[in-house]
Amino acid sequence: MGAVTTSLDEQARSIFDDLGYTVSRTGTELRAERDWRVVTVSVLDSQDPIPEGGDLRCFVTRTGEATHLSRRLTRRDVSYDWAVIGITEDGDYEVVRHPGDTAISADANT
Numbered sequence: 552m553g554a555v556t557t558s559l560d561e562q563a564r565s566i567f568d569d570l571g572y573t574v575s576r577t578g579t580e581l582r583a584e585r586d587w588r589v590v591t592v593s594v595l596d597s598q599d600p601i602p603e604g605g606d607l608r609c610f611v612t613r614t615g616e617a618t619h620l621s622r623r624l625t626r627r628d629v630s631y632d633w634a635v636i637g638i639t640e641d642g643d644y645e646v647v648r649h650p651g652d653t654a655i656s657a658d659a660n661t
Contacts, residue, residue, distance in 0.1 A: 559594045562638050563611040567592065583609070595620060605631040614639045621647045 564581060567574050572583035572590070581592035590607045597616045601623060602608065608631050612620050617637025624633055635647040 559611050559613070559638060562642065562644075563592050563594060563609075563636065566636065566644065597623075601627055601629065603629075607631065608633045610635045612637060614645060617645060617647050 560581070564574050567581070567583040567590070570585070572585040572588075574592075575582050575584075577591075579593075583590040583592055588607060590609050591602075591605050592609045592611060593602065594611045595601075596612060597619050610620055610624075610633065612635065614637035617635050621635045624635070633649055636644050637647065638644045
């Protein structure tokens with residue numbers, strides 16, 4: 552029997568739940584709310600179109616795609632604040648923030 556993998560969508564929901572956000576579904580995206588923050592969470596791969604608008608956005612992808620996606624966002628010079636979460640098969644993740652910030656590694660299980 553192969554390893555059981557959790558979808559990126561479910562892992563994104565779990566990460567934001569663990570961070571204390573209230574998470575709901577809005578169409579194909581997640582809406583994560585805490586205090587005054589409302590973050591639109593989208594699962595993307597390297598070829599998916601980048602959304603045009605928003606205020607706070609977080610994009611979730613596999614770890615191997617995270618750097619490429621963050622470069623695409625930087626080149627597009629989008630008007631919203633963003634972060635990219637790259638998730639490994641075993642549930643660890645790395646957050647790549649808007650340019651100028653450094654990557655932060657974390658374990659999704661803690």
